[in-house]
Amino acid sequence: MIRTLAMGTRHTTEDIGGCRTSARRSPGRHIVRALLALLLLSNVSCGDGQNVIVLRMTSWQSPAENALDLPAIREFERIHPGVRVENDPVSNQAEYREKIVTSIVSGSPPDVFLMDNIDVPAFTNEHVVLDLRPFASRVDLDLDLFHPMALEVFSRGDAVYAFPKGFSPVVLYYNRDLFDAAGIAYPEDQWTQDEFRSVAKALTRDIDGDGVIDQWGVAIPRPFYAWQGVIWSAGGDILTVDGRSASGPGALDSKETIAALEFLTSLVTRDSVAPKPEAFRAVTGNETRLFYSGRLGLLASGHWLIPVLRMHASAGRVRFGVVSYPRAPGARAATPVFAAGWAVPRNTPHRKLAVELAATLSGVTAQRERARGGLELAAMTHILNEVAAADSTGIEAAFGRQLQWGRLPWGARIAKYREIEAQLPEILDRVLIAGERVDVVVREIARRLDVVLAR
Amino acid sequence: MIQRLSVTRWCQLLCVVWGTVLSVIAGRAVVRMEYASAVAEARETARDFSGPVPGRLATSRPLIAAGSIVAAQRQLARLVRADTALLATSERPIIWRSWLVRYVSVPVKDASEWDIIGAVIVRAAWLNNVWWVVLIAASAAALASALVARGLRRRQLPDRAQEGTLMAQLELTSVMVAGAAVLSGVLNSHVARASALMPSGGAASRFDPLALEPPSMVVHGVLIAGMTLLVLAVILGITAMTTSRYSAATKRASVAAWAFAAPSALHLLVFTFVPLVFTLYLSMHDWDMLASERPFIGLGNYSEMFGDAGFWNALRNTMVYALYVPVTMALALAAALALNQPLRGVRWLRAIVFLPTIVSYVAIAMVWQWLLNADYGLINNVLRSLGASGHDWLGDPQTALGALMVVSAWVHIGYQMIVYLAGLQGVPVSLLEAAHLDGASAWRRFRAITWPLLRPVTLYLFVTGVIWSFQVFSLVFVMTEGGPARSTDVLVFRIYQQAFEFRRMGYASALSWALFALLALFTVLQWRMLNRRESYVAA
Numbered sequence: 006m007i008r009t010l011a012m013g014t015r016h017t018t019e020d021i022g023g024c025r026t027s028a029r030r031s032p033g034r035h036i037v038r039a040l041l042a043l044l045l046l047s048n049v050s051c052g053d054g055q056n057v058i059v060l061r062m063t064s065w066q067s068p069a070e071n072a073l074d075l076p077a078i079r080e081f082e083r084i085h086p087g088v089r090v091e092n093d094p095v096s097n098q099a100e101y102r103e104k105i106v107t108s109i110v111s112g113s114p115p116d117v118f119l120m121d122n123i124d125v126p127a128f129t130n131e132h133v134v135l136d137l138r139p140f141a142s143r144v145d146l147d148l149d150l151f152h153p154m155a156l157e158v159f160s161r162g163d164a165v166y167a168f169p170k171g172f173s174p175v176v177l178y179y180n181r182d183l184f185d186a187a188g189i190a191y192p193e194d195q196w197t198q199d200e201f202r203s204v205a206k207a208l209t210r211d212i213d214g215d216g217v218i219d220q221w222g223v224a225i226p227r228p229f230y231a232w233q234g235v236i237w238s239a240g241g242d243i244l245t246v247d248g249r250s251a252s253g254p255g256a257l258d259s260k261e262t263i264a265a266l267e268f269l270t271s272l273v274t275r276d277s278v279a280p281k282p283e284a285f286r287a288v289t290g291n292e293t294r295l296f297y298s299g300r301l302g303l304l305a306s307g308h309w310l311i312p313v314l315r316m317h318a319s320a321g322r323v324r325f326g327v328v329s330y331p332r333a334p335g336a337r338a339a340t341p342v343f344a345a346g347w348a349v350p351r352n353t354p355h356r357k358l359a360v361e362l363a364a365t366l367s368g369v370t371a372q373r374e375r376a377r378g379g380l381e382l383a384a385m386t387h388i389l390n391e392v393a394a395a396d397s398t399g400i401e402a403a404f405g406r407q408l409q410w411g412r413l414p415w416g417a418r419i420a421k422y423r424e425i426e427a428q429l430p431e432i433l434d435r436v437l438i439a440g441e442r443v444d445v446v447v448r449e450i451a452r453r454l455d456v457v458l459a460r
Numbered sequence: 461m462i463q464r465l466s467v468t469r470w471c472q473l474l475c476v477v478w479g480t481v482l483s484v485i486a487g488r489a490v491v492r493m494e495y496a497s498a499v500a501e502a503r504e505t506a507r508d509f510s511g512p513v514p515g516r517l518a519t520s521r522p523l524i525a526a527g528s529i530v531a532a533q534r535q536l537a538r539l540v541r542a543d544t545a546l547l548a549t550s551e552r553p554i555i556w557r558s559w560l561v562r563y564v565s566v567p568v569k570d571a572s573e574w575d576i577i578g579a580v581i582v583r584a585a586w587l588n589n590v591w592w593v594v595l596i597a598a599s600a601a602a603l604a605s606a607l608v609a610r611g612l613r614r615r616q617l618p619d620r621a622q623e624g625t626l627m628a629q630l631e632l633t634s635v636m637v638a639g640a641a642v643l644s645g646v647l648n649s650h651v652a653r654a655s656a657l658m659p660s661g662g663a664a665s666r667f668d669p670l671a672l673e674p675p676s677m678v679v680h681g682v683l684i685a686g687m688t689l690l691v692l693a694v695i696l697g698i699t700a701m702t703t704s705r706y707s708a709a710t711k712r713a714s715v716a717a718w719a720f721a722a723p724s725a726l727h728l729l730v731f732t733f734v735p736l737v738f739t740l741y742l743s744m745h746d747w748d749m750l751a752s753e754r755p756f757i758g759l760g761n762y763s764e765m766f767g768d769a770g771f772w773n774a775l776r777n778t779m780v781y782a783l784y785v786p787v788t789m790a791l792a793l794a795a796a797l798a799l800n801q802p803l804r805g806v807r808w809l810r811a812i813v814f815l816p817t818i819v820s821y822v823a824i825a826m827v828w829q830w831l832l833n834a835d836y837g838l839i840n841n842v843l844r845s846l847g848a849s850g851h852d853w854l855g856d857p858q859t860a861l862g863a864l865m866v867v868s869a870w871v872h873i874g875y876q877m878i879v880y881l882a883g884l885q886g887v888p889v890s891l892l893e894a895a896h897l898d899g900a901s902a903w904r905r906f907r908a909i910t911w912p913l914l915r916p917v918t919l920y921l922f923v924t925g926v927i928w929s930f931q932v933f934s935l936v937f938v939m940t941e942g943g944p945a946r947s948t949d950v951l952v953f954r955i956y957q958q959a960f961e962f963r964r965m966g967y968a969s970a971l972s973w974a975l976f977a978l979l980a981l982f983t984v985l986q987w988r989m990l991n992r993r994e995s996y997v998a999a
Contacts, residue, residue, distance in 0.1 A: 103960040110749050127963065131750040139572065227943075281855070291835070356573050424962045434945035438857060453769075460764075 058088045060355055060362055062347075064119035065101040066094050069312075073378045077371035081362055088358060109133050114350035116359035117366065120167045122158045122344050123416030123423060129166050130420055135349045136164040137360060144364040154408055155384040158344040158417045167346030168367035171381030173308035174340045174407040175234055177331075181324040183208050183220065183302045194329040194406060195338050198239075198268055201303075201331035205278035208302030222278035223303040224292040225269060229429040230414070231305040232269055234340040237412060239265035239333035243429070244458075248419045251454035258444075258451040265333065266443045270436045281437050297323040305330075307343060308404055311379040327403045329410060342411035344384070382408075424457050736976075739969040747966035754966075761970035771971065773946055774954040775978075777861060778930055781950060784865035785925035789918065791869065792876030797906075799877070800884045810881070814874035821871070825938035828867045829854070854940055857947035864935050864948055872928070876921050883917035884910070923986040927979055951975050 064071070071094055078090045093115070095101040102124065108114045120128060128134045141148050148156065148165060155169035177192075184191055187207045192200070205222030212219040225232060236242060241262030242255050251257040272279040293310060295301035297317040304310075317323050329338040347363035349356065365371065369385065376383040376392045382404055383389045393401040416422040428450055435441045743761050747754045765771050799810050816824065831838050832853040840850030853863040887910050895905045933952040936942060942949035942957070951971065959968035 099961065106749050106960070106963065127750055131748075131752060133750055140574065143574065281852075360574075421962075427957070427961070430943065431945050434857065434943060438855070438944060 058355065058358065060088060060090050060117065060358055061093060061115040062090060062117040062362065062366075063093045063095065063101070063105070063115045065096060065098045065121075066119065067096060068094075070378070070380060073375050073380075074366060074371065076374055077365050077368065078362075080370060081365045085358065085361070090362065109350050109352065112352060114353055116353045116355050117347055117349055117363045119170065119345050120159070120348040121416075122414060123426075125159055125166060125417050126420040126422070128348065129161050129164070133351055134166045135351050135353075135356070135360070136166060137168060137349065137363065138163060138165040140360045141165070141168075141364070144361050146364040146368065150369075150385045150387065152382075152384055152386045152389060152408070154342050154411055154413075155344050155346075157413060158342070159346045159348075167348040168363050169344055169346040169384035170367055171372070171375055171384050172342055172344035173381045174342045174404065174411045175230060175305055175307050176327040176329065176340065176404065176407050178296065178304045178306060178310065178314070178325050178327055180296060180299065180302050181326055182299060191326055192328045194410075196328065196331050198331045198333055202268075202272070202276060202278070205272060205303065206276060209276075209278040218277070218280075220300050221280055221295065221302065223272060224295065224301055224305075225272065225279050225433070226292055226305065227430045227433060229426050230341060230343070233414070234305065234330040234338070235269050236262050236265040237339035237341075238330040238336055239268065240336040241265045243425070243454075244415060244419070248415065249458055251425070251451040251458065252448075256451065257454065258448045261333070261336075263444050263447055266432060266436075266447060268333070270433070270443060273437050296325075299323065308382055309380050311400070315379060325400075327400060327407070329407060337410065339410045339412050340407055341414040342408065343414060344417075345381075346384075421457055421460075425454050428453060739972055742966050743969035743973055745966045747964070747969070749963045749965055757966070761967045762974075764967065765970050765974060770946070770949065770954065771974075774949045774951045775974075777946075777948060778932075778950045781861060781865055781868075781932060782926050782929040784869050785872075785922065785929050787865075788869040788873050789876055789921055789925065792873050792921075793880050793914075793918075795873065795877045796880035796884055800881060810878070813877055816871045817874040819871075821934035822938055824867065824871060825935050828863075828870075829939050832863055855944055857945040860940055860944060860947045864932075864939065867935055867939075868929070868932065872925065876925070879917055879921055880914065883914045887913050919986060919989060923983060926982060930975060930979055 066074075071092060074092070078092070082088060082090055095104055098121070102121075105115070105118055105124075120134065138148065146168065151169050152172070155172040156165065158172070159165055159167040159169060179192060181191065184204075189204055189207055192204060201223075208220065208222040209218060210220040211217060233243075239261050240255075241259055241264070243257045243262065244251055245253045245256045253259070255261065273281055292301060292304050293306070293313060296304045297314060299322070314323065314325055318325065330340055332338040347366045349359045349363050353359045367384065369388065372383045372385050372388045375381065376388055382401075383392055389401075389405060393405050396402065416426065419425075432443070432446055432450060435446045436443050744756060744758055745754045746757050746760070795813055799806050799813070830836070832840075834840060834850060834852035834855060837850075837853075839853070843850055851859065853859050891909050892905055895909060900908065931952050932950055933956060936948050936950055936953045937956070940948040942953050952975070955968045955971045955975070958964045958971060
């Protein structure tokens with residue numbers, strides 16, 4: 006042991022001497038040593054062989070949705086040998102938006118990205134995405150094939166800033182089993198608020214008699230998109246027609262909107278036919294679970310719910326239909342139509358290939374594949390009709406009917422909508438939890454929104 | 461001796477690794493910068509050749525442009541149409557290089573930037589020149605340091621001083637030379653690749669690989685960081701050479717300390733201080749990330765902040781939320797006192813209490829979201845089984861913030877307990893035993909001995925705890941999103957929302973500075989208290 010230590014020490018001491026001697030007598034040795042290592046590294050770092058063009062695409066889609074795009078991507082890669090498509094999805098939509106904006110601003114955007122309708126105004130106002138109309142014919146994509154409403158979401162004048170991937174109106178799903186059990190006729194489009202209320206009352210039940218409601222007539226999700234249709238169907242809105250104010254005729258503090266919100270909140274506060282929305286706020290999907298497990302009669306949502314409901318329907322757990330929002334007397338039912346589309350950043354280094362990829366992802370093959378998945382309506386009219394014709398349940402046709410009452414959501418029209426939308430759930434919170442009056446809350450929030458819009 | 465040698469060796473290794481990383485990064489950054497410069501040149505050249513109508517470029521322009529058409533630095537620019545036949549061999553060496561000038565190929569696209577209609581070979585000179593100036597300056601510095609070292613040797617300073625000086629000089633020179641070599645290697649690779657891809661067929665897509673990624677802010681940042689690093693290296697070398705009045709040991713320690721601290725210092729500079737200053741700049745602009753115009757508005761964002769009810773609400777919520785810190789500390793102290801006893805299994809208990817500290821915040825938030833769920837949550841189920849009614853803890857504005865505070869306490873109690881335990885182990889047993897012999901009760905011993913000696917720990921935990929509490933984000937983001945009725949809207953969540961959801965970077969920066977000022981003020985106050993306490997302890 007002692008010897009080993011001694012040897013170790015001696016060896017080290019020689020090293021010291023060697024090093025010192027070396028440093029004094031041949032300083033070039035260090036340089037040569039460093040150079041060899043560096044040149045080796047430089048070769049490694051430079052040998053990245055870029056003979057393959059990599060196109061980057063991104064979206065907020067789930068793995069299941071991404072799988073639906075695969076056939077189109079494979080087809081694109083087959084037509085373009087030497088090009089590889091790299092899909093880099095971000096499942097959280099907030100993080101996705103952050104990523105898209107920062108990557109575009111920093112000059113390293115994805116070549117193709119999925120643009121939500123709520124981002125259209127900001128991206129188009131600042132010209133960060135490409136007007137695809139001039140290129141559509143070059144990639145053999147006929148824009149007339151798209152449903153006008155789907156295309157309108159991404160259009161500004163003649164310009165088209167994304168090829169629609171799919172779209173969906175928000176509808177009311179109704180549970181046929183519960184209607185049958187209660188002996189109520191299925192609702193029809195353009196039904197009235199009174200009919201809606203009486204149906205909701207009939208569907209609300211304390212099944213086991215313990216004083217606690219086990220089956221609710223309707224659920225009011227906290228996100229605003231789910232009850233935008235109620236306001237529109239009462240002749241109200243949240244902004245004036247020009248989108249510049251939340252106060253004034255037809256806007257948030259108008260009598261029509263206040264009446265619509267009083268109708269909505271009274272379902273909880275007066276009729277007790279809907280649970281408080283905060284009970285579902287923290288965990289999404291609870292309403293859906295209640296619906297397909299037979300504890301909820303009516304649920305507002307979009308086409309994206311269809312795959313889950315079909316799965317439960319095929320297992321015999323639920324039979325369902327869809328219907329429009331109820332309308333107020335003298336008004337007409339209306340609903341927002343949401344869409345997403347494939348956009349190309351203006352500063353992509355591969356403009357031509359990127360537009361071709363976007364067109365492929367929105368093309369006929371991709372639309373058919375996505376329609377098969379059932380998450381949304383096909384954005385092309387003829388495929389939409391094909392799917393509706395092939396659907397024996399009539400659900401797809403019912404969705405198609407809702408489009409005639411569809412409206413462009415505010416998010417697709419004004420850039421500040423995200424700030425506005427973020428404040429609207431507070432109406433429900435304050436009325437349903439804190440017990441404040443609808444008109445008082447609404448007027449205060451309208452003033453606040455006016456400040457945002459005037460800024 | 462061995463330790464000194466180890467330090468020297470480590471310094472050497474660090475210098476080499478450092479120089480390598482710097483050189484590779486800077487080399488690649490330079491290539492990209494060079495490309496950007498070449499793109500600009502190419503666009504101008506293409507305009508000169510073809511005019512605004514792209515069709516003319518394809519129909520009437522010669523393959524080889526006359527050098528006199530373009531400015532002096534673009535005399536050798538060559539325009540090659542995408543659909544042309546192969547050039548004659550004599551005309552093909554369109555990309556070449558020398559040690560002083562380099563030529564880069566850039567695709568030229570039509571007016572709509574749709575198709576590549578040719579390529580321009582241009583010289584991207586300016587950055588090269590800058591790079592060479594830096595390199596020459598750095599080499600000159602290295603040479604100067606070598607001369608200083610030689611002078612030192614002549615003055616017969618102690619061996620160690622000479623060795624340290626010479627060593628630093630050698631490493632510096634190594635970095636310089638290696639940087640040049642790597643840069644050259646990177647450029648050679650780039651040029652070779654570009655050459656291989658230049659006109660050889662009819663497909664326009666063959667040019668696409670030439671479209672290297674344009675330089676991003678990151679690249680600029682890396683380049684600046686690289687240059688800063690280089691300057692630091694030079695300063696370091698010169699400092700090492702010129703501090704001959706210090707002893708050899710001091711110099712060696714100084715060089716080693718600088719060498720080890722420099723990467724962290726640079727990191728701190730680039731990723732903390734520079735962004736800090738930049739946010740100040742942002743806060744005085746109406747800065748939408750996507751907008752092309754970002755007007756200067758002076759203190760407009762600050763003025764808006766003071767009139768923004770949402771800001772005051774978030775500030776109030778944040779301050780209320782911070783109240784969990786003293787409560788947690790009290791619990792942590794109690795736990796530490798209990799687990800400071802020589803009991804069987806006490807280590808396991810400590811580990812269990814500490815466990816939440818190492819778990820991801822998001823995972824914690826999701827688990828607690830379920831625990832607190834009004835319908836299916838474990839907590840409500842337990843309450844119901846005890847005969848009490850359940851409650852929507854996160855859905856009620858009266859209880860949502862409190863629920864978050866409970867979760868935070870659960871997360872942090874383990875860490876605080878461990879720190880308290882460390883403090884307790886430092887309490888002299890002799891003092892406690894003496895007090896015990898004097899008949900002092902357990903409470904009296906704690907009150908008179910343990911607690912005063914734990915004050916530094918307590919103040920440390922309090923300061924850091926409050927700072928962390930002011931920065932709460934993940935729990936709010938996952939569990940409540942600031943609701944219901946904005947009852948859990950805290951400052952950092954608001955900053956995030958303004959910056960990334962509403963893209964109001966300027967206003968978010970103003971909010972960040974408000975938070976910074978608040979924390980700075982709080983920390984200064986705590987430091988003053990700490991100083992008072994230290995004098996008390998010393999007394």
